[in-house]
Amino acid sequence: xxxxxxxxxAYFESLPVYSPALDETIQAVVSHLEDHYHFKKxxxxxxxxxxxxxxxxxxxxxxxxxxxxTYQNNDTLFNIIPSNAIFxxxxxxxxxxxxxxxxxxxxxVQIVRFSQESFSEVFEKxxxxxxxxxxxxxxxxxxxxxxxxxxxxxKTIDRVNWVRAQRPDLYKNMDRITLAQxxxxxxxxxxxxxxxxxxxxx
Amino acid sequence: xxDRIDHDAVYNHLHAQLRIESAEARYKLRxxxxxxxxxxxxxGDELWSLTSTEGDLHVILTGAFxxxxxxxxxxxxxxxxxxxxxxxxxxLLLYSNPPETITRCLVEGKVASIPRSQISMISEGNxxxxxxxxxxxxxxxxxYRYTTYEMLQTSVEYRIKAALEQFPxxxxxxxxxELADYLGISKASLxxxxxxxxDAKG
Numbered sequence: 472x473x474x475x476x477x478x479x480x481a482y483f484e485s486l487p488v489y490s491p492a493l494d495e496t497i498q499a500v501v502s503h504l505e506d507h508y509h510f511k512k513x514x515x516x517x518x519x520x521x522x523x524x525x526x527x528x529x530x531x532x533x534x535x536x537x538x539x540x541t542y543q544n545n546d547t548l549f550n551i552i553p554s555n556a557i558f559x560x561x562x563x564x565x566x567x568x569x570x571x572x573x574x575x576x577x578x579x580v581q582i583v584r585f586s587q588e589s590f591s592e593v594f595e596k597x598x599x600x601x602x603x604x605x606x607x608x609x610x611x612x613x614x615x616x617x618x619x620x621x622x623x624x625x626k627t628i629d630r631v632n633w634v635r636a637q638r639p640d641l642y643k644n645m646d647r648i649t650l651a652q653x654x655x656x657x658x659x660x661x662x663x664x665x666x667x668x669x670x671x672x673x
Numbered sequence: 674x675x676d677r678i679d680h681d682a683v684y685n686h687l688h689a690q691l692r693i694e695s696a697e698a699r700y701k702l703r704x705x706x707x708x709x710x711x712x713x714x715x716x717g718d719e720l721w722s723l724t725s726t727e728g729d730l731h732v733i734l735t736g737a738f739x740x741x742x743x744x745x746x747x748x749x750x751x752x753x754x755x756x757x758x759x760x761x762x763x764x765l766l767l768y769s770n771p772p773e774t775i776t777r778c779l780v781e782g783k784v785a786s787i788p789r790s791q792i793s794m795i796s797e798g799n800x801x802x803x804x805x806x807x808x809x810x811x812x813x814x815x816x817y818r819y820t821t822y823e824m825l826q827t828s829v830e831y832r833i834k835a836a837l838e839q840f841p842x843x844x845x846x847x848x849x850x851e852l853a854d855y856l857g858i859s860k861a862s863l864x865x866x867x868x869x870x871x872d873a874k875g
């Protein structure tokens with residue numbers, strides 16, 4: 472658990488809003504972390520049920536964030552959550568709605584819960600936790616905007632190069648099918664782009 | 674009288690988009706809504722540009738606007754704002770950074786605006802400002818999520834349909850060349866698919 476606490480502390484310290492004034496608040500959050508859960512590759516993270524509005528920290532491994540693609544009538548990759556990142560049931564937490572997304576372990580994973588009750592408890596004593604909350608969500612929002620610029624690139628190989636340069640942590644761990652889904656192209660298009668450019672993923 | 678109606682519209686739009694629950698917060702939101710000022714925009718007028726220094730929060734009462742991301746010498750359409758939407762430069766309003774985007778009027782409309790300095794003044798000493806900022810970030814994240822859904826469609830037809838679902842007036846207000854760029858597809862592919870969709874409609 473000590474390693475998880477260190478990793479969460481490092482995550483908060485990496486946020487642009489971080490200053491030593493937040494140390495006490497961060498310590499309070501870290502000391503409220505609950506037991507960690509392990510999931511094997513391919514498992515659905517059942518802890519994030521429809522009513523779950525807790526905060527979760529992915530300490531080890533990668534998670535696939537999936538959604539129901541109503542046009543293609545199948546479940547599609549929305550995003551990959553890297554290690555040492557926070558993830559939540561966004562619809563439940565932000566909008567009070569039934570979640571449209573669910574999470575699947577892409578590798579073996581270890582996750583830790585910071586419950587909504589703990590958030591309220593820490594907030595009573597350390598209102599600066601709101602600042603961590605805002606800054607954490609702002610980071611997710613910035614990443615989404617950056618990824619959208621990639622998804623608008625008309626050449627598949629440009630999208631691949633973007634992932635390789637901007638998200639090497641994901642690129643080196645993704646198989647080709649997942650990479651194709653992540654950049655919003657078919658598997659055939661991705662293969663063609665690699666062939667045409669004489670480049671391969673690794 | 675007209676101003677009263679417009680201020681009510683600002684309140685209603687903000688209330689619909691931000692999760693403001695308590696009676697006290699709603700009262701503050703009502704007060705906040707009364708500080709907005711109104712302006713009419715013609716096509717081509719800018720809501721904000723790369724040289725803007727003040728991060729205003731805008732509520733679109735009528736009309737439509739496009740936000741463009743400037744990369745090298747090209748500007749790419751990033752997203753749309755239409756009636757009832759909040760529009761703001763995330764760089765300016767949330768992160769106090771120089772803006773990377775420009776927002777232009779596409780269809781003549783009326784906009785209610787409040788400068789960031791006023792938001793800070795109103796929110797000083799209470800948590801309304803933090804709630805507002807947090808609400809705006811969540812809003813932005815959700816919008817990017819829906820745009821990501823569009824861009825993850827591997828079929829051009831589905832991509833167009835998903836975009837139209839978000840912004841039904843899309844085909845009437847965006848020139849085809851820009852639309853192809855927005856959707857990350859070639860112009861030929863856009864024309865071909867629109868023809869098929871048009872033929873299917875009869």
